[in-house]
Amino acid sequence: MQAMLAARDLACRRGERLLFRGLSLALSRGEACHVAGPNGIGKTSLIRILAGLLRPFHGSVECRASIGLLDERHALDPQVPLDRALAFWSELDGSGASLMAAHRERLGLADLADVPVRYLSTGQRKRAALARLLGQRAPVWLLDEPLNGLDTAGTELVETLIAEHRAAGGACVVASHQPIRLTEGTRLEITDFAA
16 A cells, blocks of 8 residues: 655754654554654654655655644634634635534534634634644644643544544544554654654
8 A cells, every 4th residue: 555644764953953863654544653752852843844844854755645734833813713713724625614613513612603712722722723624634634742732531532533534544643742542553752763
């Protein structure tokens, strides 16, 4: 089976410091990888390299599908109500208002439609970003610390969403210093590639 996302012999440098080197991974339909390691080791940099937002110091990345990225920059206008912020992306992604409304309902955001994004809690903003991710319908998900700010129920919801995405043929890379349940997923300890 041909990989949806493949990275070969990646190295990443931040300033004069080499964070990691010799890192390779490949994900096909239904597969997931948990990139683990302490803060500051290069997990976010790896996600940004895989997303095409940061050039690797060495190595290459090939992706055969569209990518949905969830990171600390939720790309939701803080000045507008949540409903309008998500409607912007729904229109851009072509997912439709009814589908986005269903995502808002499932993620516990229906009662927050009129609340400006800037007033949402960290967990509410994270769930709003997940609604946006679902609306993208991208086959490859890159999730950077997706559990930050979420309670136990929110964590379980993220794990369920990932499992459903994989069951539908999607692939997922999760960078997290927290434990996350990825049934039959692989684990990549980024410290094994520390320079």
